Amino acid sequence: MIEVIPAIDIIGGRCVRLTEGDFKSIKIYDASPLDMAKRFEDAGLGRLHIVDLDGAKVGHPANLTVLELIASSTGLTVDFGGGIKTDDDITAVFEAGAAMASIGSVAVRSPEALERWLAKYGGERILLGADAREGKVAIDGWQTETELEVVTFLHGWFDKGVTQVFVTDISKDGGLAGPGLELYEEIISELPELRLIASGGVSETSDIERLDAVGCSGVIVGKAIYEGRIELEELSKYAG
Numbered sequence: 001m002i003e004v005i006p007a008i009d010i011i012g013g014r015c016v017r018l019t020e021g022d023f024k025s026i027k028i029y030d031a032s033p034l035d036m037a038k039r040f041e042d043a044g045l046g047r048l049h050i051v052d053l054d055g056a057k058v059g060h061p062a063n064l065t066v067l068e069l070i071a072s073s074t075g076l077t078v079d080f081g082g083g084i085k086t087d088d089d090i091t092a093v094f095e096a097g098a099a100m101a102s103i104g105s106v107a108v109r110s111p112e113a114l115e116r117w118l119a120k121y122g123g124e125r126i127l128l129g130a131d132a133r134e135g136k137v138a139i140d141g142w143q144t145e146t147e148l149e150v151v152t153f154l155h156g157w158f159d160k161g162v163t164q165v166f167v168t169d170i171s172k173d174g175g176l177a178g179p180g181l182e183l184y185e186e187i188i189s190e191l192p193e194l195r196l197i198a199s200g201g202v203s204e205t206s207d208i209e210r211l212d213a214v215g216c217s218g219v220i221v222g223k224a225i226y227e228g229r230i231e232l233e234e235l236s237k238y239a240g
Contacts, residue, residue, distance in 0.1 A: 055083025071097025123163035
């Protein structure tokens, strides 16, 4: 069964959500990141996806204290991303308690660094993120578009040792209008052995069921939880 992975996006140490990656569309939520993490854990969920939006914007992790607090105060398996560019960055993320580092822009801008990290840490500790707009990869917190076809991009990294990826359909993210099923079907058809985590657009549990049917191994859910579209109790059956 598909695993539900709740998301916490952080700006200035607070839980926020953006729509289609637009920093002008920021919505701040009252709960602290630690409080939200504990709610997820209490609901029986085992994973947590943390996005350091400050880090993504400035180019280095900026909310490691939040990561350390959550990792030390819960038993959640945390993946953390946002601004990881250097060997020191990824070391700091792991030292702060992340089980996995989410890597995005580096895979495009500094592929040799990602190859080095895959060799050092293994595919199980690297979660490759591919953000797609109209089938093309976008980087730098979705602010920079490339000409890389997302399926070709993922294929190349799978051949180099990546075992798990999360793919965000930017046009769906934060819109609560349903996930990009066609994109995920295409990826799974081309790369059936790759563990694919869907991200973006989930608004109700039926979306999760559809992603499960397509063959996704996991789904990241954010705004639907914060907006009360999906109750945490509904997600306990998807705990990994």
